[in-house]
Amino acid sequence: MIKQYVIYASLLLMVIIFFVREAIHHTKILSLKRKLLRLNYNVHAAYIEIVQTLARAIDAKDSYTFSHATRARRYAKLVAKKMGLEKDVVRQIEYASLMYDIGKIGIAESILKKESFLTEQEKDVMKMHTIIGYNIIAPMCFLSKIALLVLYHQEWYDGNGYPEGLKGDEIPLGARIINVIDAYDAMTSDRPYRKSLGTDAAIRELIKGSGTQFDPKVVDIFINDVLKIVN
Secondary structure (H helix, E strand, C coil), rough: HHHHHHHHHHHHHHHHHHHHHHHHHHHHHHHHHHHHHHHHHHHHHHHHHHHHHHHHHHHCCHHHHHHHHHHHHHHHHHHHCCCCCCCHHHHHHHHHHCCCCCHHHHHCCHHHHHCCCCHHHHHHHHHHHHHHHHHHCCCCCCCCHHHHHHHHCCCCCCCCCCCCCCCCHHCCCCHHHHHHHHHHHCCCEEEEEEEECCHHHHHHHHHEEEEECCCHHHHHHHHHHHHHHHH
């Protein structure tokens, strides 16, 4: 009988030791997960700060651009989430929405701040900002995934945009999202050559351009979902 008790006690002790070890192991795993989450958050915050710093560099030449990029970031993130995109994709679009005008740093101030409409030659120079932006961002390993969104954010859904005349789904979805929010924010902001068109007029223009300049699905989500949140 005593031997049986000893055996039972030994087995119970082994079970207790097993569960204690498992509890310690589980606690360590949870601790590691928390550390990884904090690290991931810190990396994301650092990326955003770097991107915002680059955006501020443009502000020295065009004060409209940085505030424009800040609003675009909010719009882009909301549209991407409403479209059910994965977190990593939403994050890439968020970064791109801050960076897509970075190429303007290579455009002359006389064109950026011109108080009258641009000539055809000046428009051609301005169009180069997408390529300049791509060339700035592409070599940065942590931003390389958004380089194409910067390059193609002025492509039109019907193929009449630039720099390559891509059409429909040939254009990365993130670039199609940025195209819509870029146009809306430009229309609702005061520019050197004109005053804001106002929200209602800008919405009418987005609807008018749906299927030609803009992706219809992005326009629908932006107008019917996102603007209801931000306005």
